[in-house]
Amino acid sequence: MPGVFSDALAWAVILTLGVGALAANRHRRIARTAIIAGWVGFAIFWLQLVPHFAFIHKSYIEGILSVAAVPASLYTGWLYYQGRDRLVVLSRAVAAMGLLYLPFETIPTIAMFGLSVPAPRGMLMETVAAQTRMLVNMVGYDPAMIVGDQGYLNTFEFYDGDHRLTVSVVLACTGLGSISIFGGLIAAVEAPFYRKLRALAVVVPIIYALNLLRTTFITIAFGKQYMHWFVEEILLLFGSSDPYMVSFFISDRIISQFLAVIVLIGLTYLAVRELPELLVIIEDVLYLLTGDEYDLERALGLNRGMWTHATRYLFVERRASFAIIVDELRRCICQRA
DSSP: OTTHHHHHHHHHHHHHHHHHHHHTTTOHHHHHHHHHHHHHHHHHHHHHHHHIIIIISOOHHHHHHHHHHHHHHHHHHHHHHTTOTTHHHHHHHHHHHHHHHHHHHHOOOEEETTEEEOOHHHHHHHHHHHHHHHHHHHTTOOOEEEEOTTSSEEEEEEEETTEEEEEEOOGGGTTHHHHHHHHHHHHHSOOOHHHHHHHHHHHHHHHHHHHHHHHHHHHHHHHTTTTOOSHHHHHHHHTOOOGGGHHHIIIIIIIIHHHHHHHHHHHHHHHHHHOGGGHHHHHHHHHHHHSOOOOHHHHTTOOHHHHHHHHIIIIIIOOOOHHHHHHHHHHHHHHHO
């Protein structure tokens, strides 16, 4: 369950995987021990979150994914133990994702010497809530904005007759999770820095903008009870007895989460077009799921080698001349042809 133990476990897992990834090229024994331990810890982390997602958060998609993550994490550690060393890149990606996400999840408000530094999560939630309010107002609705249960100005207040309805923008509603996923993937691969920035410039604004549309849609749909459909069936499906929650379940747990999966697949394709080096991680994930090897470079018509061979000299070793780069590109193009 989310809390002090969950936060501490998450930091321990991320730091362990990070140490393993950093030591991979210099201290192989330390790296192997740390990475395997990290994936075992990752399995435990997801296992203790299953009740929260399935029974408290009432999200079937997140509940199923958290259940699946347990054997997947253990299997990843086992494959790395068996010698699939390329999984160090996936391990590095998970560590980077955690380093991007956990400060917002775990760092509280800090007050000392008369000064107060707001919690990162609070600042992010209030920012997204304010921008959501702007969009809600633009389409003709004007709910009151109040301080929510967490003490932040992130909650919208509606009334359906005399019944008060509130919907809050929490950390999961900020797009931070998806941004952290892509940020971690992009940070983990070996590629020129400027192309990593270009990939981030493609996916991050799209994620943030679409997330604002999502929060706006859910706020209006729930606040105005526009999706009060199949009441008994939806309440039974989500184990609830509150008929006012039906619009929320349909708009958020069904429609938004289903569309989010489709959007993430599309964004992955866009990111790969900008940064083909990401294919090594995607191929490893597919191998974990199916047990088969894939050549996505050929399937998608990309040429990882054209970039990696030609830029390694210029941007890493810094010893190539323009003629060497041209020759390397020509060689890669000819091989592809």
